[in-house]
Amino acid sequence: MPPEGQDIAARAAAREDGNAGMERRADGTLALSGRLDADGAAALWPRVMRGVEAGAQDGAPPAIDLAGITMLDTAGAVLVLDLAGPETRIEGAGEAERAVLDRTRDALAEAPPPVPPKPMPWLAWLGAMVFAAGRSIRDGTAFIGQCLVTALGLLRRPRNLRAADLLRQLDEVGLRAFPLTLLLGVLIGVILAFQSAIPLRRYGGEMFVPQLVGIVLLRELGPLIAAIIVAGRTGSAFAAELGTMTVNEEVDALRIMGIDSMAMLVLPRLIATLVAMPILALLVNLSGLVGMAVVMTGQNFPLISITNTLMQWLTLRDLLGGLFKAAVFGLAIAGIGCRAGLSAGRGPRAVGDAATAAVVGGIIATVVLDGLFAVLFSRLGI
Incomplete structure (x- = not known):
């Protein structure tokens, strides 16, 4: 069977058994299929990340096709939005899927992940330690005075x-x-x-x-x-x-x-x-x-x-x-x-x-x- 026939058969099997699947077409479009719930997104995430690393030089895909998905929740929406770039089109999504994508996009925009603090240089760390020790001594002296x-x-x-x-x-x-x-x-x-x-x-x-x-x-x-x-x-x-x-x-x-x-x-x-x-x-x-x-x-x-x-x-x-x-x-x-x-x-x-x-x-x-x-x-x- 030619590769095109194998991909079509894999997508059909994914729709039938509900497993999440992914295919990169010749024009760069990513076609997702199956159930994109928490389990499906977790199973698909390593493969997606490997595909992104392999195609990093090409940038984000021009389009993401969601016509083959049978179910989409917030976990799957996070996966889709993580794949999509600022110019990526999302195609084939129904009204319910678009509503989930919009809610997830708004939630991610309102609560961005915390930025890890930058490590302080040794001089700043030493100054912070001295300042904390001085404040502790000051508070202890004030407590003794109050007593x-x-x-x-x-x-x-x-x-x-x-x-x-x-x-x-x-x-x-x-x-x-x-x-x-x-x-x-x-x-x-x-x-x-x-x-x-x-x-x-x-x-x-x-x-x-x-x-x-x-x-x-x-x-x-x-x-x-x-x-x-x-x-x-x-x-x-x-x-x-x-x-x-x-x-x-x-x-x-x-x-x-x-x-x-x-x-x-x-x-x-x-x-x-x-x-x-x-x-x-x-x-x-x-x-x-x-x-x-x-x-x-x-x-x-x-x-x-x-x-x-x-x-x-x-x-x-x-x-x-x-x-x-x-x-x-x-x-x-x-x-x-x-x-x-x-x-x-x-x-x-x-x-x-x-x-x-x-x-x-x-x-x-x-x-x-x-x-x-x-x-x-x-x-x-x-």
Whole structure:
């Protein structure tokens, strides 16, 4: 059978089984046939693109013949309009097909595809990063100033701080974190005792394990573990709660009603965390020492010897220094969580992004502050 007869037979088969087909005639006209719905356009699209690439030097076809199509929807209309150039004639289309083409053409003209942003040069990218960092520092400084002004205002009007909110936040931050704090403290004490006893046993220095674990817990690990617990539990909860209120415009409603949102929403959380953090750090210290004592008594060390060693080497200065660091860590974590919630956006991911920013920011702030305290205590001889 000659090629012309094969093309005619293919088009006839396409009409009968409904499959989409395409033929390029000798004069350059593209003849489409079959069902140009979503499935047909998807099946025909790779072949059309290969034909366009092969005939790119000829430009757009002079005409597109739609006489052979049996069905046309918006997916097929997009395919036809993508093939057609500004001077391409569309022939053989019925009234219904032309209506679909006109609606699709208007929709594409009203909503063009977004243009991908051009990559910024490295200097512009560096400037944008510096500008964003400066804006974040400015906003953080403004938030700290608002907190200080509101806290000083409570000295004149203490009734602005509601006791019920403060007690609720103390329950959330402190009491409900006790089980997790005790569990982690015991595990940390057990791990430190085991890992310290293994290398010290080679030199007969197992007797120094209690003082080593005690000093590490009281000065460093106790406040750090408590800070990580509060950042994961409380900082994210503050950001999620205040972020939800911001998204629902409840914070704006409080301001419209003349209620100080800082005094009502932020200060109770800051004060509760400031009070609860030293208590949580103390629980980590005590439970960690209990875990260490369990390990050491299991290695035939008498409990009275462990107690005497701790009383001999641990001082009140070690304990108070760790508790002071814990209070500062808690204040920073609560402030970062509240600021992340109040500055949340309006999109569906705003609350999740605020909670993530609160946890990450709280942990980073804790590590940075701990490094600053290490340098400060070393200089002061504490």
